[in-house]
Amino acid sequence: MPTVIVLDVSLSMCRPVPSAAAPDTPEDEIPTRRTLAIEVINQFLQHISTHCKLEFVTLITFSTLFEIITPFDRDLDAIRGELSSISTYDCTNYEAMLSGILLITDGSGGFGPGCLKDAIKSAKHFPFPAKMNIITLSDTGEKNYTEGCQMLQRLIDVTCGDGMVYFPENHLTSKGCSSALSKLCAKDFTPYKGFLRCGNLVSKITLCPPPQPFVSRSDEKRYDFSEAIDIVGFIEGNDLSSPAAHSRHLLLPLKSDCTFPSSKSEDSEEDIDGKTPNFCVLLHGALKVDNKCALVEVGNNWYGFIYTWQDNKKKSNLMLSILPPGTDVVPWLGNMQLLGPLEEFVTNRSIPTVPTFPVKPPEKKSYGGSPTVWITPDQVNNDMVKLLRNCKKLPDKNNAFYKELNRIRRWALAIGFESILESVAQILERECMVSTSTHPDASIQLTHAATQLRTPAAYSKTITPHSSH
Template sequence: MGFIFVVDTSLTMGLQLDGQPSCSVEDSRYGVASRIACGLIQRAKKMVPEPRISLYRSGDKVEKLTTEVESAAAAQKMLTNGVRLFGESHTGALLDRLATDLSPTPDDHIIVLTDATSYDGDVNFFAPCECRFVIVNTTKNGMDPTQIEELEEVSAESCGYEVGEDYEDYYHLFYMSHDTSEESIVDAVAEEMFVVPVYSLSIGNLTATITTSPPIWEDRPFEIEAIGFCKSTNLQNIPVASNHFVLLENKRREIDVPMEEEENSQSGDSDRSRRGGQHILQLVAEAMKAEGMTATVRFGSGRFGILSTYSEASSGLLLSLLPAPALLPAYVPNFNVLTVIPHQNDQYEDLVVKECDEPASHLANLHSWINSSGIQNDLGKILRYFRKLPDRVDQFYLELNRVRFYAAVIGCQQILQELAKMMREESVQLNEQVRRHTQHVLPFLDLDITQGNPIKDIPILH
């Protein structure tokens, strides 16, 4: 299997995506197309087995840059080397020569990045493999409707379909405009055209082969293992890098089923394993929902995630990938160190993280720290210790740091600002040591609390 990327140099003509004149190749639509192509190449190189990747540039001729792309950075350099702004406009010639100049095989996939601004004559073109187009233009109003129709016809025929509403999901064009991000186009093309990574999900004695939507391209977590369960509220505010619906492997894309298979499926002779696997995942989701639990999972790569219930997913499960351990904020504990402790009502055992410097709020087991008066009670406790300083100074700093880090979790910097205001106003009526502690603490309440360290007592006062 191979992927053939073609970038049309007509994209150097004229404008940036926001409609303003471009002053360099990098700022032009050609630069955008090159970055999209490189993003797709980076994703393709993570497939297993790694496909053959070829790179072409099309202008007055089809120029083969390489048939063995080493990296996305190398591809970017080859695409932009020697290209001039306002250089060439030969969009029509591109289509007439793809089938002969690119020499694709039935196992290849062609991805063309062009602007669809002009084309003279009919397209006499047939690709023996899937051919899809990414249209990089300012707005759809700036495109030639005749060429759009031609590109749709080429794309549909290459996928074995006729142009029509029933099949347009399999051959549609991808549009990159001023209000679309490059990353979203890369995600959309990769999800439709690349072989989606397949993972083995292990939960106790259950093992299911799954995919996710959108796929997880950043890593290769081929094995996903549930390492424990905990109450949903204990992880409700944990930072998440990305969310992914859990899908059974062969349920990712619904494709027309031949008549014989459809009849067998209706009689129960076919597709039984798929329905059985889906049923098991749904049972897991229902059990987790009933118990109010989420599963902490570890990927084969060493990263961690959270498996939770989600009604919009067909399996009922949502996989949330956490940032890499080195990128996690300071308040997130080490998931490599786990233990089990009794739950408050002694009816459950709850998986928690040992050696967590900052425990959750004393009301965090309720549904919401905000909606259950957790803020009011916690701030009241801090102020009571504050008024008694220098007595109970350790408890004051313990509670202050706990609430400070919990506020960071839910992104409520304004809570700390209000606390600082109350401390500043009350300290005027209190003793000198309280005022010194106030001056010591206030600057910390204005810092970036997601990366801050715990506030320590003033040593000179002891």
């Protein structure tokens, strides 16, 4: 996930930390909270460069105002270079920080406008899914330590609803800060390592960004992502089209030892691994040449599909789109569990027709037909003219007349325009009286229709022709 590092650069971060230095350390060499914060950021960047190389990171500083030091980028060395030249400003203003995700502060609540209490009162929930983690560089023996941690957690609950406050255990030392960062990285910045299987073919893979569990909004049911991604079939890319996806991930093969290559890896190891056959390479070539997608099962009653995505003319990758949990999440494919090989339908003579996509749903969609629209007077007048045209052809056009009459009646009841039904009834009676060439049966039908329009009835009632028998 794109990560925002937010560093508190207020004056309170310049306070020395005696517990982080030896007893005989000179006063001007005692590390400050700012020094520990920069050390934590460097350790975090090292973790990202080793385990999450494709992540975008940005650095923001805040005090009374905020400043974007580096925009979103994968060049972590640029962020390291800017850390040494960051200036110190005045007080802590949490309202200027609320765009941040990974906050590093000394836990001070600030004072005056923009303090932590005011920020919590005025803060609103982020309009996008996010997770905020806070590393507070404060000692357990400090005044208001517990209250400060509780208020920071409250800030997380108000803005994101997801995240934690991390703090050094026992005393504020470099080792304690590293321990807090390790807990954060283990929880939220651990790369996904799993297996892609198709029959007897297996390949170790990683997904970027790591997939997250799905929690249903309706019943709060949790769906966990499986370590084994099983290919259950293949489908034409045109048939699958582009359904709505819960998340999308870059799928990459792992080395045979299932570890990420370090920056100090030897060339000989990479050469050996490059000569080892890999199922992901075979799958990528097959899907790209045949324009197909692989339907995969990523959890219990949870599906997705793998396809090739081309960044430019020369570079192409495997992508995994994860669908929302369920078997009917792609309407034109129908139930996922009922899909099967096309050859079984072709060779099975008991099936009269071979099914094709898209699968037609059993119910009729409300938007499937041409709806009645009465926005302007001309549209109402056109429907009346059409009804009168059928009147003059009675009794030959009995079915067309009553179909048009029921359509007008239902639409008038649907939009609350019931007064028009009386007008339609008067038009039918006048047509019966004025027309001299009206067939006797036509007069009976017109009178019957006018009477039915004046009779109160349910919306679902259908006016049927009058029977003389």
